[in-house]
Amino acid sequence: MAATDVDIFSNEEKRNLSLGGHVGFDSLPDQLVSKSVTQGFCFNILCVGETGIGKSTLMNTLFNTMFENEEASHYQNGVCMRPRTYDLQESNVHLKLTIVDTVGFGDQINKEESYKPIVDYIDTQFENYLQEELKIKRSLFNYHDGRIHICLYFISPTGHSLKSLDLVTMKKLDSKVNIIPIIAKADTISKSELHKFKIKIMSELVSNGVQIYQFPTDDDAVTEINSSMNAHLPFAVVGSIEEVKVGNKMVRARQYPWGVVQVENESHCDFVKLREMLIRVNMEDLREQTHTRHYELYRRCKLEEMGFTDTDPDCQPFSLQETYEAKRKEFMGDLQKKEEEMRQMFVNKVKETEAELKEKERELHNKFEQLKHMHQEEKRKVEEKRRDLEEEMNAFNRRKVAAETLALAQPLKKDKDKKN
Amino acid sequence: MIERPESTVASIAQRNLEGYVGFANLPNQVYRKSVKRGFEFTLMVVGESGLGKSTLINSLFLTDLYSKDYPGPSLRIKKTVQVEQSKVLVKEGGVQLTLTIVDTPGFGDAVDNSNCWQPVINFIDSKCEDFLNAESRVNRRLMPDNRVHCCLYFIAPSGHGLKPLDIEFMKRLHDKVNVIPLIAKADTLTPEECQLFKKQIMKEIQEHKIKIYEFPDTEDDEDSKLIRKIKERMPLAVVGSNVVIEVNGKKVRGRQYPWGVAEVENGEHCDFTVLRNMLIRTHMQDLKDVTNNVHYENYRSKKLAAVTCNGGVDTSKTKNQMTRSPLAQMEEERREHVMKMKKMETEMEQVFEMKVKEKKQKLKDSEAELERRHEQMKKNLEAQYKELEEKRRHYEEERSNWEAQQRILEQQKLDASKTMEKNKKKGKIF
Numbered sequence: 038m039a040a041t042d043v044d045i046f047s048n049e050e051k052r053n054l055s056l057g058g059h060v061g062f063d064s065l066p067d068q069l070v071s072k073s074v075t076q077g078f079c080f081n082i083l084c085v086g087e088t089g090i091g092k093s094t095l096m097n098t099l100f101n102t103m104f105e106n107e108e109a110s111h112y113q114n115g116v117c118m119r120p121r122t123y124d125l126q127e128s129n130v131h132l133k134l135t136i137v138d139t140v141g142f143g144d145q146i147n148k149e150e151s152y153k154p155i156v157d158y159i160d161t162q163f164e165n166y167l168q169e170e171l172k173i174k175r176s177l178f179n180y181h182d183g184r185i186h187i188c189l190y191f192i193s194p195t196g197h198s199l200k201s202l203d204l205v206t207m208k209k210l211d212s213k214v215n216i217i218p219i220i221a222k223a224d225t226i227s228k229s230e231l232h233k234f235k236i237k238i239m240s241e242l243v244s245n246g247v248q249i250y251q252f253p254t255d256d257d258a259v260t261e262i263n264s265s266m267n268a269h270l271p272f273a274v275v276g277s278i279e280e281v282k283v284g285n286k287m288v289r290a291r292q293y294p295w296g297v298v299q300v301e302n303e304s305h306c307d308f309v310k311l312r313e314m315l316i317r318v319n320m321e322d323l324r325e326q327t328h329t330r331h332y333e334l335y336r337r338c339k340l341e342e343m344g345f346t347d348t349d350p351d352c353q354p355f356s357l358q359e360t361y362e363a364k365r366k367e368f369m370g371d372l373q374k375k376e377e378e379m380r381q382m383f384v385n386k387v388k389e390t391e392a393e394l395k396e397k398e399r400e401l402h403n404k405f406e407q408l409k410h411m412h413q414e415e416k417r418k419v420e421e422k423r424r425d426l427e428e429e430m431n432a433f434n435r436r437k438v439a440a441e442t443l444a445l446a447q448p449l450k451k452d453k454d455k456k457n
Numbered sequence: 458m459i460e461r462p463e464s465t466v467a468s469i470a471q472r473n474l475e476g477y478v479g480f481a482n483l484p485n486q487v488y489r490k491s492v493k494r495g496f497e498f499t500l501m502v503v504g505e506s507g508l509g510k511s512t513l514i515n516s517l518f519l520t521d522l523y524s525k526d527y528p529g530p531s532l533r534i535k536k537t538v539q540v541e542q543s544k545v546l547v548k549e550g551g552v553q554l555t556l557t558i559v560d561t562p563g564f565g566d567a568v569d570n571s572n573c574w575q576p577v578i579n580f581i582d583s584k585c586e587d588f589l590n591a592e593s594r595v596n597r598r599l600m601p602d603n604r605v606h607c608c609l610y611f612i613a614p615s616g617h618g619l620k621p622l623d624i625e626f627m628k629r630l631h632d633k634v635n636v637i638p639l640i641a642k643a644d645t646l647t648p649e650e651c652q653l654f655k656k657q658i659m660k661e662i663q664e665h666k667i668k669i670y671e672f673p674d675t676e677d678d679e680d681s682k683l684i685r686k687i688k689e690r691m692p693l694a695v696v697g698s699n700v701v702i703e704v705n706g707k708k709v710r711g712r713q714y715p716w717g718v719a720e721v722e723n724g725e726h727c728d729f730t731v732l733r734n735m736l737i738r739t740h741m742q743d744l745k746d747v748t749n750n751v752h753y754e755n756y757r758s759k760k761l762a763a764v765t766c767n768g769g770v771d772t773s774k775t776k777n778q779m780t781r782s783p784l785a786q787m788e789e790e791r792r793e794h795v796m797k798m799k800k801m802e803t804e805m806e807q808v809f810e811m812k813v814k815e816k817k818q819k820l821k822d823s824e825a826e827l828e829r830r831h832e833q834m835k836k837n838l839e840a841q842y843k844e845l846e847e848k849r850r851h852y853e854e855e856r857s858n859w860e861a862q863q864r865i866l867e868q869q870k871l872d873a874s875k876t877m878e879k880n881k882k883k884g885k886i887f
Contacts, residue, residue, distance in 0.1 A: 057519040063550030063736035068742035101476035127481040317479035321486035
């Protein structure tokens with residue numbers, strides 16, 4: 038669709054030029070940053086784990102605030118998703134945080150369908166974004182993005198291995214969302230057990246082909262820290278909102294008779310590592326991955342389902358307009374065909390019924406003819422009988438008359454005889 | 458005024474943090490990523506030849522974009538308006554910028570300049586089209602943003618007002634690209650003349666409802682003061698030069714005249730610094746945002762509306778259609794059509810049923826009639842039979858009576874004749 042009456046002479050070779058002084062575009066990243074800060078950020082976390090495993094507590098600990106959470110019962114019929122959105126601010130940065138909880142996960146006797154509501158929720162968010170992106174008049178810049186950026190999968194601290202529910206669920210989710218597996222309630226596992234547990238879990242994930250989120254190592258500034266953290270997965274965390282006095286400071290911890298588990302003590306648990314990775318270092322990368330990888334995959338599948346391709350049979354790239362026009366033509370043609378079909382079916386039906394009715398009419402006619410025949414027969418018979426009777430009667434009358442005439446003639450003879 | 462989009466904030470719960478969380482580091486993460494990605498910017502310069510466009514570009518970017526090897530637009534003599542782009546890669550402070558300069562040699566230079574803006578419009582549209590297609594592909598990759606982010610329009614320093622060509626051009630392009638009008642070669646105007654000229658131009662721009670690029674409102678007081686200052690100086694009067702001259706011991710860039718040196722970077726001499734700061738140091742990102750959120754979206758919605766609504770004649774319907782994607786629109790149409798067909802089908806069914814019923818009824822009636830007649834005839838026949846039977850009985854009775862009578866008569870006669878015979882025999886004796 039290039040302009041037809043323009044010669045576009047493009048120097049596609051990019052010349053590298055050196056600047057003779059300070060131009061000032063090195064402020065571009067700052068301009069971009071200040072724009073994003075004014076706009077505000079948005080982040081969506083999905084917590085998947087059994088009831089009572091410590092999801093809400095961990096969220097409270099992670100974000101240092103009390104989110105509302107009613108304790109869920111164990112008697113839910115199925116898994117239901119509970120998203121809650123909060124507005125947080127730290128220094129000059131506004132964050133719209135959405136925490137999605139899976140209520141009732143792992144409680145049912147039959148857990149085969151447990152993963153479905155989760156997958157559906159994630160897909161719905163993608164679908165909503167896709168719909169907004171495809172609208173004719175759209176406003177993407179102030180669209181509230183509900184796509185899940187990170188899924189924290191809470192693993193039960195059994196110390197042995199992953200449960201089959203865990204494997205099944207993570208396998209279903211790994212192509213749709215960034216997954217970070219974490220070992221919950223890690224204060225029930227000793228250090229050596231934890232080490233073995235982590236190795237077991239990671240090897241199980243690898244052998245089952247589950248793709249969890251890898252902290253990016255391609256950016257020089259964060260390669261080192263990210264690659265070292267990758268080795269500590271899954272993070273063993275402990276959450277707590279209560280504070281305990283340790284030394285002369287109040288720290289968040291869990292108080293046991295045998296000691297105090299400090300949440301922010303790196304030798305006690307990996308909470309600090311999780312916070313570093315999730316929030317301080319890689320939040321933006323998680324958002325980017327969600328958009329450029331998971332969302333694009335969803336979008337590609339959806340569009341292909343709807344019949345869109347990038348190239349027509351001649352391998353010429355379609356322009357959007359052409360694609361839509363082609364679709365529209367196809368669609369109209371389809372409708373026309375359906376209409377025709379319906380009409381045709383109708384015409385056939387009419388013909389059939391007409392034939393049927395004609396058949397019936399003919400039958401009736403035949404019956405009528407038959408009856409007529411019968412009647413005529415009967416009539417004839419009656420006529421015959423009548424004639425017979427008439428004949429007999431006539432014969433009888435004749436006899437009578439004959440006899441009477443005879444009788445009349447006889448007395449004359451008698452008289453005659455008498456006279457003699 | 459170009460409408461800026463309002464961001465809506467949904468009602469959500471507010472929470473206060475009770476300690477360190479760490480997402481205040483997000484801006485740094487964004488900074489890092491953007492530096493890694495690099496930036497791109499496309500700047501278009503439009504104006505008649507000889508207005509100093511190339512010099513200004515070189516001055517702005519402190520580089521020899523246009524040099525002997527790569528001559529500027531005015532030095533390339535063209536018969537018709539051309540649109541040409543040059544891409545350069547510049548680095549500063551770790552930030553990489555892919556700068557694309559688009560010029561339009563031949564603009565306004567012909568005797569008849571009607572439609573000389575058309576190639577420009579076509580170029581801008583084609584860039585938007587490319588972006589739209591890339592964005593709409595099934596397999597999307599990171600798309601380079603080649604859309605024109607800013608158009609610097611050079612006004613000749615006549616001192617009187619805008620020329621018809623200026624007005625025509627700006628009117629046609631103001632809703633396709635960010636237009637920033639500049640007064641070129643401002644060193645031919647005295648400050649007072651310049652003031653009057655600027656006032657006149659702004660008046661004409663308002664009269665013709667031309668929407669030039671507007672600076673966004675900021676909440677920061679400092680910034681809004683600065684912005685107001687810039688707004689007062691619009692359109693910016695610029696002078697360009699890359700020649701370094703020594704003035705009072707200082708090395709400055711400027712133009713040497715017998716009567717003095719017009720310094721490029723002196724705010725009292727011209728508005729070059731303002732332009733540079735605004736264009737590069739403070740509002741480059743905003744220019745890109747406005748292009749993306751306003752101009753491009755305009756183009757896109759127009760394009761897609763044309764495809765789905767077939768021109769969108771019926772405004773009441775199109776408003777509804779705008780809130781959907783073209784596919785959803787087709788779905789809706791499909792559903793409507795299916796409903797229509799269903800209705801038609803039921804109607805036809807009804808009519809059909811009625812006719813069938815009618816015919817069946819008729820048949821039934823005929824059959825009933827037939828039955829009736831058959832019955833009647835039967836009755837008739839039976840009656841006849843009965844009558845006949847009666848008659849016969851009657852006749853039989855009569856006959857047997859008569860026969861009996863006859864027999865008696867016969868007997869009598871026989872007896873009589875016997876007695877007569879006897880009497881005869883007796884009579885003879887007498």
